Amino acid sequence: MNRQIAIIGSSGGNLYNLGGKEPRKLLDEILVQMESAGLSCGALQFIAAGVSMDAAKETTPAALYSWSSSQGAPVIIAEGTLQQVNQAAERLDREIAEQIELGEIDGVIVMSADPEGSNRHAVEACAKYKLPVTGTGGTSMAMIQAKGVHVIAASGTTGTTNRTRAVTFVTSLSKHWRIPYRPVIGTAQASSSSGSGSSASPWRRINIRGMMMASLPGFIGMALVLAVSKIPGLSALSEVFDLMIKALPVILAAIAAKQVSELDEVSIVAGIVAGILSVEGGIIGGILGGIGAGIIVHYLFRKCVEWRFPATTVNIVAGGISGLIAGLIVYFLIAPIALSAGEGIRTLIETLVSWSPVMAGLIAGLLIWPAIIGGVYHAAILPIVLLEMETTSNSFLGAVDMVGLVMVSAGITLANMIAPRDKGEAAVAAPGFAMNMGFGTFVEAAYPFMFSNKLVFAGAIASAGLGGMLVGLFGVRGTAYVPSFVGPITSNNTFGFLISMLASLLCSFLITFFVNKMYVYRSAKSTIGM
Incomplete structure (x- = not known):
């Protein structure tokens, strides 16, 4: 019993x-x-x-x-x-x-x-x-x-x-x-009878994609500060931007430590301590420092409890010492390697784009829908976007994301609001369009229309390719996950980004519009024939 x-x-x-x-x-x-x-x-x-x-x-x-x-x-x-x-x-x-x-x-x-x-x-x-x-x-x-x-x-x-x-x-x-x-x-x-929670090894909770996604607001905040600093009279905010860049590894380390150890405030403190010491390693160093802090705090916390340390001392030792150990390892051993790795990835992207910006944009645009549908986007593309944003607050692939995914989804949903195949689709499309334009996210709103018609699907890919090509042509660097009207402001080329966004939206809208009209016409003709 x-x-x-x-x-x-x-x-x-x-x-x-x-x-x-x-x-x-x-x-x-x-x-x-x-x-x-x-x-x-x-x-x-x-x-x-x-x-x-x-x-x-x-x-x-x-x-x-x-x-x-x-x-x-x-x-x-x-x-x-x-x-x-x-x-x-x-x-x-x-x-x-x-x-x-x-x-x-x-x-x-x-x-x-x-x-x-x-x-x-x-x-x-x-x-x-x-x-x-x-x-x-x-x-x-x-x-x-x-x-x-x-x-x-x-x-x-x-x-x-x-x-x-x-x-x-x-x-x-x-x-x-x-x-x-x-x-x-x-x-x-809400109830202990549910047997909730997880006692899995912290090693199994390491999820780079999850850490990146959770840290995204920090990157967007940095991009917004840079955009506002360009307004006449607000140039002093450029110093805030420089400070935020230095803080990015700390944000990632805190998120990583919390996700790995799941010990709430104790792990957050450990992550912050590790992140401060990992700043010289960039966001890769921050992630590694946070993961290390999360793993160490998990085991050190349990050991301190087993040794019957007072609860207050357990938190101080586990949170403080774990962060110091992980942070010092990154500071003295890993930071130079992590920084070089981040620089190498950014240099590789810039080199590929410099060879043929238009071709690079076209290829990125054509592949971005298959990437997000196949689950590759969040696992591979988003980390690269954040690595690009680490130094300049905007990104080549971030711009392709906005024009190739968000604007294309907005165009498809807008066409289904104006000329739906049936009245019910307009109600489905409207919230998605609002999310795309107002928040720069929820591109999945276009899925029902893309998956139900091959021409709309092909139109989405073609429109994304067009937008990506224009991003390369104008040399645009930008970001998604912001309202559509903010996107051009946060970019390095406001006019070029605006043209690229409008082109993608208009292209996907027109293709979907005419495909829907064709469908309605054929349906009506078939009904008359019966």
Whole structure:
């Protein structure tokens, strides 16, 4: 039979700012980790106040969470002022103490408890029956220990997160009972009964494409700053642009570390530390530093917990030391190689384009739809776009993306709004057109029309080829993922980019328009013939 755990405490003072103000997320994380160790929740008494307990008054709004065995989840059993909730909590405290006396509780997790008030009876029962207790909250845990409670692990709250606290609690209990436990390093869902989360090796979570996509807003922000800096009177923003370029490796490192380790704030801190030390390696150095930080923080965190470091120290050591180790490795060993690799890729692209810009644009345009349909775009083209943008904020392939994908999709959807094959297609096309023009994304809106008619599909590829050819002709460097009217402003050739965009849009529009008209004409003719 699974060991039954009681969870008692409150949203706390310092804890309130470190997860306590979102009690469901805090409790769900603990429940997920408990389930991974084969532990069950036997009782719950958690007072969630509307503000930090350091500033709370008797009239502060609050809620009392208890455990519902039928629902297998935390439920609110009392709401009102903090004074009213405390009164309800004292009754629940007596019930939990009775469960302990009856042998229905095997261990206790404590967070910012009140051993002299709303948790007095449960704490006294723990001391009497020598139940293993683990928890956070410096003052409350000191008071609990003074009452003779068998505390197997105690820590302050500073520097902890919902996940690191939960892992620390469950690790302490599992080591005490010598039961197997593998931390669930994934996102806790609304209920622990779902068994959500992932304890997969951090090596399996390395996904360069995902890291690049998550970091894209930073690159777009940089491009926008460069565009605005060209406006008369705003040239001072060019210094901001230079600063943002230096920050790109830090952004990528933080994203990489978080995705690899999935330890929330701890991994983000490790990634930032590694990223700062990886700046000289460019975005490749940032990615490598972040991946290294994520891997190291994953294992170092677990080791620190196994060594029974206090939760605060676990976070400091895992986050800080992991970032330093990974960052220093990149700084002294990998940065020059990573920087050279990035420069080499950019030089290769520029060399290929310089040989025949028009031909390079044409080929890129013709291949970009097959690339995105075949899944190659995000895996190969997008990383190259970001590498190009690292130094100039715009890109040759980024410009081809805008004219060959976004504008072509806009043209196809616009034609289906004006001259659809049937009335229902206009309603389907309109949102896609708005997304293409307003946000520079969601090119997939054209898929239904391309896949249902080979001529429209061929027209899309031809239009993309035309746009790419013009990008090469005008020597355009630009980006997608921005509103269509912003695209030309962020490019190195506003007029050339605008012409290229309009050409692609108009070409795909006209082809789709006449294909649809032909389809409607043939359908009408067939109906008359019948």
